[in-house]
Structures are given as structure tokens and as C-alpha cells.
Amino acid sequence: MRRELKSVGIIGAGKIGGSLLSRLAEGGEYDLGVSDVHRDRLARFAERYGVFTTTSNDELAERSEIVIIAVKPWDVPVVLSEVYSAFHADGRAAVSVAAGVTIEDISRRLPNGTPVVRVMPNVCAAIGLGSAVITANPSGRAVLPDVMRIFESVGDVIELPERLFDAATALHGSGPAYVALFADALIQAGVREGIPRDIARRLVSQTVQGTAVLLKEKSPHQVRDEVMTPGGTTAAAFAAMEKSGFVAAIYDGIGAATERARRLAE
Template sequence: MEGTGRKRRVGIIGAGKIGGSLLVRLAASGDYELSVSDTHPERLAEYERSYGVGAASSNAELAEGCEIIIVAVKPWDVAGVLHEIYPAVEGTEKAVTSVAAGVSIASIEDGLPPGTAVLRVMPNVCASVGLGSAVVTSNEPGRRLLPEVMAIFRHVGDVIELPERLFDAATALHGSGPAYVALFADALIQAGVREGIPREVARRLVNATLQGTAVLLKEQSPHQVRDEVMTPGGTTAAAFVAMEKAGFVGAVYDGVNAAAERARGLGGK
């Protein structure tokens, strides 16, 4: 809490890929008093031993001792978690933040005492290397905590406030995005192998290309990068023609749309 010198008590329910990555980064910062709960006791023991994080024996115990509760479980497990923590949240100013895809603020509010501060964050798996991206929104009571929750998630990457009506699209775009990039990388490697390049060499070339391109895209638009590489009548232009004939761009549009529809389905919309 600002100005008190006391560390915020933050608890994370679920120590999987997203919850675990956030926990490690927050522990490294030393800015928070952290607790974690999880259905796998071995995970709790590891975080307690390696990072000095308090291991709670139950979700209810974690919620009792924390001011900001981050629910990092699968969408279908959210309702059960909210039922468990309800008594600990009732009559307090605790805030509940969910990272579950497709689960709306309205659905979360239904499982908590009226007036609870509720926030939604949609991060991605790149959080594990501190280069993730996340979108965040809140209900009206949660707006006072938006800056603080955004600061928490900045420990694992870039954070952008976004209206909730765009969350399913953002889930499809950046939440699933690392898998799309990995699919493209694998296709490039396979294409290189087909052209006679040894697999390990192809992998190194593709990985370096993706890393370098990511840096370029911080300074330039995708069109600028594309135009710098593609000379009229050259190899890149030939590749573009072939990819367009194969429906590459249309496949990307369809894939993102399918993921967005699935996100809406997870929330019962």
C-alpha cells in the first residue's frame, strides 16, 4: 500500500504456467508478500523452498491472508474457487483478479459477495520469460485497483487496459498467439529441411530470424519490414505470391476468428 511501507499481500491460486511465472517474477522483485495455493503439493513445496513464498493449505486460507487474490486456474474451475473463497472475501475490501479465458466479470461477480472489486487479465505464456503481453479490465469497484494490478502484471511483460467486449478477440490474438508463431516457425524449419538444409541449422536460422524480426517490429510497422525485404521480382516476392495462392492470410484470419469464438463459448456466450 502506497506510503505505508508495508508490502501488499498478494495470493495466487494455481501455480501452473501463468500463475507460476507471475509468482517467480513477483518473488524476484521483493515488492510483495506472496502466498500460493495449488492442487499439486510438490509445486507448493518447490515455491516455498526456492522462492520463499508462503504455501497455503487451501484456497480459503490463502484468501483470508491476502488483499489481492489472483485466480489462475482453468475456466471450468473458476466457479469452484470462487465458492471456496467467498467467506474470506465477504465484508472486506479484497480484490479478486482472474486470468481465466472466456470467464466474464459478470460471471465472476455472480460467485462473489456484492460489491467485490473484480478484475480480469488475459496474459500469454511469454510471461515465463518476462516478455509476455496482457490486457486488463475491471468492474466499477475494481477501477481503484487497476493501476496496482497493471503494475503486478508488468513484472511479466507489457500490459494494456482494454474494454471487456474485446477480451475474447484479445485472447484469440495474443493469448493463443505464441502457438501461432511456433506453428509458423515449425513450418519454416520443415520447409528448410525439404530444401536440403540440416534440421538443426534450419532451426537456428529460423529462431534467429524470428528474434531479429521481433526487434525490428518494435521500431517499424510490419509493412515497413516486409517492404525492406521484398524487392520487385525477387525471392521474397515469389514466396508471397505462392503463399497468397495457398490462402496463408485467410487461414490466419480464420484461425483467430475460430479462437475468438471458442473463447466466447468458454464463457457461455
């Protein structure tokens, strides 16, 4: 006998919500629905995947066992007020991917005892290679395995204490932008040294991709040491970068992003 599909509703069909919806729809394991203010987005998802669509967040929450809130941090309070009545039903869980919005912030805007799960994914979810950290309130721990399985459809999922979420947001949530910034700087440096831009881009893209695979198998120090020979070109580059404050700039950037994450929901 075919098991009944668990119903999952996603509020917000942007980068994270849309990527998650697409991956889940391809897997066919859930009864999916999505709400969004943009009717053109909804039409695309309905046409491509045949999922339930609506512009009403409350309607979506009423039909979903797991409600994933994938909106900007400052929009979360409004969304929670719209779906509040749906959470009077036993067992319905709220899952938030909004940076800086704590479980306490969410819990006090929903009926007492509502299972709440907080997830911080990143934009690499769009290609199924994302990473996410996850945690839950006491009542939310019962659905934590289900939510982890949902987000594993778009990448690696790691349970982490909520006190570390702002740092994780700074580290991996914003991380793809840092890597892109570094890649762009490498390309520009190659052009400066006379390499045609299209070739520099190909070389850098392949280098970043290959290094990412190596880092799955080896520590950063191992990769660095395999490349850097005493007195060689890599050692010369490291010395120049350290002199210019490369590592210190990264520390400062992560610190600034962590502090900003703490203030996002204010």
C-alpha cells in the first residue's frame, strides 16, 4: 500500500524557497504547496511541477503539516500573524529559514507549544550543493528528522546550537559571495598579468571547483602544503597576501557579518 505523502507548504518562492520546492517536486516524496505574492512565480511552479499554489499564506498553512517560512527577516512577523490560526491544529510545525530571527521570536508569535525548527541554508541549494545548519525548540525535536530530510534534498545539513547560528550565517550563508569575490579578484589579477579574461575565468572556475572537491577529502592545511614548496611561487604569493592583511580581512568580514546577522530581525 502506498504511504500517504507528508504535506509541505513553502511560503516564499524566491531563491531558497524556490530551489527547495524544485528539488522536492523532482523527488515526488511530498504533497507540496507554495504561496507567494508574485503570481507569475506561482504560475511557473504550477505549470512545471503541478504543485498547489496560492497567494494566501493562511490557506497554504491550513493544508500543510510542515510550513516552511522562506521570506526576508523583516517579513516574518507579518507572515506569522497571517498563519497563526492554522497552528492551533496539533502537530503542525513551523520551519524558518530567515536569518537573525530566533526560535524565541517565532514561538512567541505562534500558539504555545508549536513545534518550531530553524534552518540556515545558503544559495548553493539552487544546484543541490548547499549547506544548512538546523536546530529546534523542545516540541520541534519530534519533527527535526523530517525537516533534516527535506533540506538534505538541496545539500548537507548539520545540527548546531542556536547560539552559533549568527556566526554560521556569516560563515556559510554569506560564504558563496566571499568565494565569488575571491574568484573575481583572481580573474582580475590574471588579466593584469596578461591572461585573456575568458581564459582567466575558465582557469579560476576550474581551480575553485577542483579545490572544493579536494577539501571534501583533505584539510585546508593539507591542500595548502601539497601546493606550496619552500621558496616557490605559492610561498611568495602567501607572503605578499599576508603582508596585505588577507587573513585579517577575512576575520574582520566574518565578524561584521555575524554582528549584522544578530541585528537583522530588530
